[in-house]
Each structure stands twice: as structure tokens, then as C-alpha cells.
Amino acid sequence: MKIWQxxxxxxxxxxxxAALIGLSTIGAARAxxxxxxxxxxxxxxLYRAINEAFAAKWKAEHxxxxxxxxxxxxxGAQARSVIDGIPADVVTLALAADIDVIxxxxxxxxxxxxxxxPDNSTPYTxxxxxxxxxxxxxxxxxxxxxxxxxxxxxxxxxxxxxxARWNYLAAWGWAEDQYKxxxxxxxxxxxxxxxxxxxxxxARGSTLTFAQRGIGDVLISWENDAWLALQEFGGGKYEIVxxxxxxxxxxxxxxxxxxxxxxxxxxxxxxYLKFLYTPExxxxxxxxxxxxxxxxxxxxxxxxRFAPVDLFTIERFGGWKKAQAEHxxxxxxxxxxxxxxx
Amino acid sequence: MAxxxxxxxxxxxxPTEESSLARFLIIGxxxxxxxxxxxxxxxxxxxxxxxxxxxAYLAAFADEDAQxxxxxxxxxxxxxxPANLVFGVAAAWAIAKFEFKGKSVLLTLIDLPFSISxxxxxxxxxxxxxxxxxxxxxxQAHNIEIIFALPGIVLATIxxxxxxxxxxxxxxxxxxxxxxxxxxxxxxxxxxxTFWRITLPNIRWGLLYGVLLCNARAxxxxxxxxxxxxxxxxxxxxxxxHVEILYNEYNLVAAFAVASLLALLALVTxxxxxVLEVRYGDELAASVRRH
Numbered sequence: 184m185k186i187w188q189x190x191x192x193x194x195x196x197x198x199x200x201a202a203l204i205g206l207s208t209i210g211a212a213r214a215x216x217x218x219x220x221x222x223x224x225x226x227x228x229l230y231r232a233i234n235e236a237f238a239a240k241w242k243a244e245h246x247x248x249x250x251x252x253x254x255x256x257x258x259g260a261q262a263r264s265v266i267d268g269i270p271a272d273v274v275t276l277a278l279a280a281d282i283d284v285i286x287x288x289x290x291x292x293x294x295x296x297x298x299x300x301p302d303n304s305t306p307y308t309x310x311x312x313x314x315x316x317x318x319x320x321x322x323x324x325x326x327x328x329x330x331x332x333x334x335x336x337x338x339x340x341x342x343x344x345x346x347a348r349w350n351y352l353a354a355w356g357w358a359e360d361q362y363k364x365x366x367x368x369x370x371x372x373x374x375x376x377x378x379x380x381x382x383x384x385x386a387r388g389s390t391l392t393f394a395q396r397g398i399g400d401v402l403i404s405w406e407n408d409a410w411l412a413l414q415e416f417g418g419g420k421y422e423i424v425x426x427x428x429x430x431x432x433x434x435x436x437x438x439x440x441x442x443x444x445x446x447x448x449x450x451x452x453x454x455y456l457k458f459l460y461t462p463e464x465x466x467x468x469x470x471x472x473x474x475x476x477x478x479x480x481x482x483x484x485x486x487x488r489f490a491p492v493d494l495f496t497i498e499r500f501g502g503w504k505k506a507q508a509e510h511x512x513x514x515x516x517x518x519x520x521x522x523x524x525x
Numbered sequence: 526m527a528x529x530x531x532x533x534x535x536x537x538x539x540p541t542e543e544s545s546l547a548r549f550l551i552i553g554x555x556x557x558x559x560x561x562x563x564x565x566x567x568x569x570x571x572x573x574x575x576x577x578x579x580x581a582y583l584a585a586f587a588d589e590d591a592q593x594x595x596x597x598x599x600x601x602x603x604x605x606x607p608a609n610l611v612f613g614v615a616a617a618w619a620i621a622k623f624e625f626k627g628k629s630v631l632l633t634l635i636d637l638p639f640s641i642s643x644x645x646x647x648x649x650x651x652x653x654x655x656x657x658x659x660x661x662x663x664x665q666a667h668n669i670e671i672i673f674a675l676p677g678i679v680l681a682t683i684x685x686x687x688x689x690x691x692x693x694x695x696x697x698x699x700x701x702x703x704x705x706x707x708x709x710x711x712x713x714x715x716x717x718x719t720f721w722r723i724t725l726p727n728i729r730w731g732l733l734y735g736v737l738l739c740n741a742r743a744x745x746x747x748x749x750x751x752x753x754x755x756x757x758x759x760x761x762x763x764x765x766x767h768v769e770i771l772y773n774e775y776n777l778v779a780a781f782a783v784a785s786l787l788a789l790l791a792l793v794t795x796x797x798x799x800v801l802e803v804r805y806g807d808e809l810a811a812s813v814r815r816h
Contacts, residue, residue, distance in 0.1 A: 252759060252760055253757070254755055254757045255770070264673065266657060267672060268661060269673040269757075288657075388773075391773070412775075
């Protein structure tokens with residue numbers, strides 16, 4: 184009995200080893216030219232349209248068939264995936280801090296990435312607005328209204344969601360201008376987050392919580408996601424309230440240098456990102472509810488949606504590196520006010 | 526035993542028989558639970574999926590990404606289930622037929638995938654094979670993709686579904702003991718002959734159950750696969766992940782359509798099991814009771 188008892192195990196192991204080796208070669212094989220764009224949550228519809236336009240343009244100009252693949256998720260989680268080795272050719276994330284993290288930890292992106300393309304490498308912008316139920320029953324008009332007792336506010340978790348970090352800093356910036364006193368700013372933020380019944384992990388999750396499940400009186404949201412939700416759920420049920428003052432949200436793009444060099448796709452990847460700045464792409468961008476950098480070719484009907492807002496930028500917080508550590512790092516202001524509010 | 530109970534006119538019942546009230550309550554409670562937690566969600570899935578007509582339902586499957594997700598799910602199951610078949614039989618054999626040190630540890634290890642969250646199972650593979658993981662630099666140097674590619678998804682699925690076949694076989698093989706095998710060996714059969722002619726026929730029903738359960742879970746696994754997949758559309762999205770994506774894109778009809786296909790695959794699995802049970806029930810009972 185001793186002789187044969189161990190045999191099935193080794194045979195099994197050998198089979199599995201063989202299977203694994205076979206599999207890894209399938210995984211490594213790459214067919215014609217493919218670009219992988221690792222992006223954040225609300226850009227799904229935008230990049231579906233952009234990818235179609237760029238693939239057609241590239242085919243016409245170079246005769247090469249490009250397959251453009253996309254992966255979407257919370258901006259922070261997507262950055263984590265790139266760090267863990269997802270073979271992204273380009274990253275198009277919600278904020279510069281998430282691309283900085285990839286550049287610092289993996290050196291796969293050159294440190295000067297943000298100066299390689301125009302406008303801080305952000306071909307489109309957005310801002311932070313409110314979505315309320317039709318008729319605005321709670322009379323939400325400005326940031327101050329969000330901290331009032333009895334108002335239920337939906338916003339995602341700033342620890343995991345890029346959109347939530349823009350929401351947070353927009354509220355903080357408004358409060359700074361309003362109260363001009365650090366303690367009062369913190370009181371306001373504490374009262375605001377006391378009104379938040381659920382912190383979803385991503386912007387899309389929050390939109391679904393508000394619009395699909397009907398939780399909350401007001402959703403703090405990307406302007407682009409707010410318009411998309413309005414379109415999806417019918418204009419009669421919700422309306423958008425644009426506050427007089429908000430933050431200029433800049434979601435940047437970058438080529439992942441180490442990956443494109445390994446894949447031999449640098450030419451295509453760089454052309455893809457440059458395409459975003461062309462009038463053709465800017466028109467698509469405006470149509471997908473993002474504010475274009477160059478509105479010249481955009482449909483005037485699309486541009487009408489963008490209400491004038493007094494916008495401040497991330498620079499007032501000393502840039503993303505500083506803002507990230509100060510507000511969203513361990514023990515940062517978010518941790519402090521969130522603890523105080525519970 | 527059932528035939529020995531005589532209905533009595535006086536209404537006295539045997540001490541081993543429940544009162545009709547208790548019986549009614551227990552059956553009612555079970556039925557209510559089944560209705561709320563199993564039937565109702567299934568009804569919701571199919572009504573939502575067909576809510577905007579059959580053509581909208583079918584359009585969900587015309588999408589290239591949906592087809593890629595279906596193909597990937599079937600491929601992953603086609604690799605993971607046979608792998609676990611080999612693992613499961615080997616593990617059950619080792620535990621049921623041999624005495625060795627550390628047997629209880631091995632038994633606990635087999636149960637491990639059941640007891641830890643699938644998200645952790647996925648993360649383990651990222652920490653092992655990810656670019657910053659233990660084997661990351663080696664894999665990168667040799668241009669081998671595991672995480673965010675098919676091998677990672679297969680590994681995570683194998684890990685999560687590992688216990689199904691082994692767990693089904695261990696009690697069966699332990700109960701059957703080693704007499705049959707010993708007899709075969711003493712009559713001059715080789716190890717392989719003993720396995721194919723004696724052990725395998727003895728365990729085939731348990732094995733089939735295990736395979737069906739393993740397959741159902743392999744196709745439906747979300748958590749572990751979600752962590753290692755990278756969510757690349759048309760490439761590393763399995764059906765459960767595709768359902769989530771469609772839902773997040775407000776495409777509820779398509780989300781529920783794909784979900785209904787997953788549910789159908791599960792129902793077919795159950796149907797096969799039931800048909801086999803009805804058809805070969807006697808043989809099944811005999812194979813279990815033989816010892």
C-alpha cells in the first residue's frame with residue numbers, strides 16, 4: 184500500500200503545474216495592438232464614445248486596427264490595481280494624487296507627468312454640484328444648507344473615492360471663505376458629515392443610493408454624473424442645484440511609461456491622450472457632460488448645461504500632495520471631523 | 526418505520542410524532558423562508574430582465590463584452606472544476622484511506638476557503654503574484670501575467686471552490702473504509718486498477734454532487750475574482766462582474782438579463798442533479814449503504 188498511496192497526489196500536482204504554465208502563456212500572448220485605459224467610475228460613457236472615435240480615426244490615418252479596452256472603478260482602487268501590476272497603457276483618474284501615488288511607488292510613470300500635456304494634463308474638467316428631489320423640497324441652494332439639521336446628505340467615502348475628495352474640498356473651501364475661521368470650518372464640516380447616513384465607496388454607488396434607492400435629500404456629485412443620472416432616471420424626478428461657488432475638479436490623464444515601453448504601444452498611447460485635446464474629442468467631452476477646455480467645436484446645446492460658477496482650484500489647498508496628506512491621510516481632518524460627528 | 530404507524534380513531538398520537546400544529550408551523554416556516562429568500566429574488570431577476578420585452582432582453586447578449594464575459598466564465602469553470610476534481614479526490618483519498626500525522630491539520634486546511642472571506646482569498650493572490658508581491662518581480666522579469674489575467678482568475682476560483690468536492694467525498698470515503706481496496710490489492714490488482722475499478726465506482730455519486738456544486742460556485746464567484754480581475758471589459762470580466770458593471774451603468778435590463786442567465790445556469794445544474802437522483806436514486810442509496 185505504501186507504494187501507491189502518494190501517486191495520485193503527485194500526478195494531480197503535475198497536471199495542475201502543467202495547466203498553470205499553459206495558462207500563463209495564454210495570458211501573456213497579445214494579439215494586434217491593444218490599449219488599456221484604466222479609468223475611474225463616471226467616465227464609462229465618455230470613454231466608450233471617445234474610444235470609438237479614436238479607433239476610427241487611427242484606422243483611417245494609419246490603417247491599423249486598435250482595440251481600446253477600459254477598466255473602471257473607484258479612482259483610488261484603480262491606482263492600486265496599476266501599482267499591483269494591471270497592464271495599463273494610460274491612466275485617466277479622478278485626481279492628480281492618485282497618479283502621483285503610482286509614479287512614486289512604482290516609478291512606472293515619470294515624475295513630471297503632469298507637465299507633459301497641456302492644462303495640467305487635464306483635457307476636461309468638471310465641478311461639484313447638488314442633486315435634489317424635484318421641486319427642491321428642502322430648499323437647498325448653497326453649501327451652508329447641507330449642514331442644517333434634518334437634511335440628509337449623500338456623498339461617498341473620501342478614503343476610497345476621488346469624487347468624494349473633491350466634494351469634501353469644495354465644501355471646505357466654501358466654508359473657509361464663508362467663516363474665515365478654522366474652528367468654524369471644522370464645526371461646519373462636522374455638522375455636514377453628521378447629516379450623511381451612508382458613505383458609499385464610489386461616486387456611482389452614491390448616485391445609485393440616492394437616485395435608485397431614494398435615500399437622502401441631497402446628493403453631492405460630480406456635475407457630469409449628476410447630468411447623467413438626470414438623463415437615466417428621468418428629468419421629472421430630480422433636479423440639479425448649482426451652488427454659486429465650487430471647486431474646479433481636474434481629472435488628469437497620463438501615459439504609463441514602463442507599460443507602454445514593454446508593450447511597444449507608446450506611439451498609440453500618446454496619440455490617444457493628445458486626441459482628447461482635439462476639437463472633435465472636446466465636442467464628445469461636452470456632450471458627455473464634462474466641461475471642455477476648448478468649447479469651439481462643441482454643440483451650443485451641450486454648453487448651455489454648464490451654469491457659471493465661481494470656481495477655486497486645488498492650488499488653494501497647496502496642491503494635491505499637501506491636500507491628500509492633510510485632509511485624507513490617517514488622522515487627517517476627515518478622520519477628525521468624522522470621529523467628532525459620531 | 527413509517528408503515529408501522531397506525532392511524533387511531535381516538536386521536537392519540539405516538540410520542541415520537543409531532544403535533545399537527547408543530548408540523549404545520551415548521552413546514553410553514555420553511556416554505557416562508559424559501560419563498561422570501563429564494564423564490565422572490567429569482568422572480569425579481571426574471572421580471573426585471575424581461576421588463577422591457579424580449580428584444581431588450583436578448584440585446585443584452587448581443588453585446589460583445591457580454592459574450593466575452595460568458596465565454597470567460599465558462600472557460601474558468603472548465604479549468605477550475607477538473608483541477609478541483611483531481612485535488613478533491615486526492616485530498617479525500619489521503620484523509621479517508623490513510624493514517625498519518627497532521628491529518629486533522631490537513632482537514633482544517635481544506636475547510637479554509639469556506640471559512641475566510643473570498644475578498645481575502647483574492648487579496649492573498651494579489652500579495653503573492655501582484656507587481657509588489659512576493660513573486661511579482663520574478664514574474665515581471667519573465668513576462669508572465671497572473672493577476673489581472675486569466676491565470677489569476679482561475680487560481681482564485683480554484684481556491685474558493687476547492688472544498689466542495691473534497692468535502693463531499695471525505696465522509697463518504699471514510700464510511701466506506703479501506704476493505705474493498707485491500708481486497709483488490711490482495712488479489713493482485715495494481716494501484717491504478719484498484720482506483721478505477723473499486724474506489725471510483727464507489728464514490729461516483731458523491732463525486733458528481735461535488736462537481737455540480739463546485740461548478741455552480743465557480744461560475745458564480747464574485748468577491749475573490751473581483752479582486753484579481755482588474756475589471757477589464759471584454760477581457761477579464763466574468764459574468765458576475767459584468768452584472769455589477771451593467772448595474773452601475775444604469776443598464777438595469779441588461780444587468781438582470783445577464784443575472785438571469787447565471788441563475789438559469791445554476792438552475793440547470795440543480796435540474797441535472799434532481800434528474801440523476803430520480804433516475805438512479807436506488808443505485809445511489811445502495812452505493813452509500815453498501816458498508
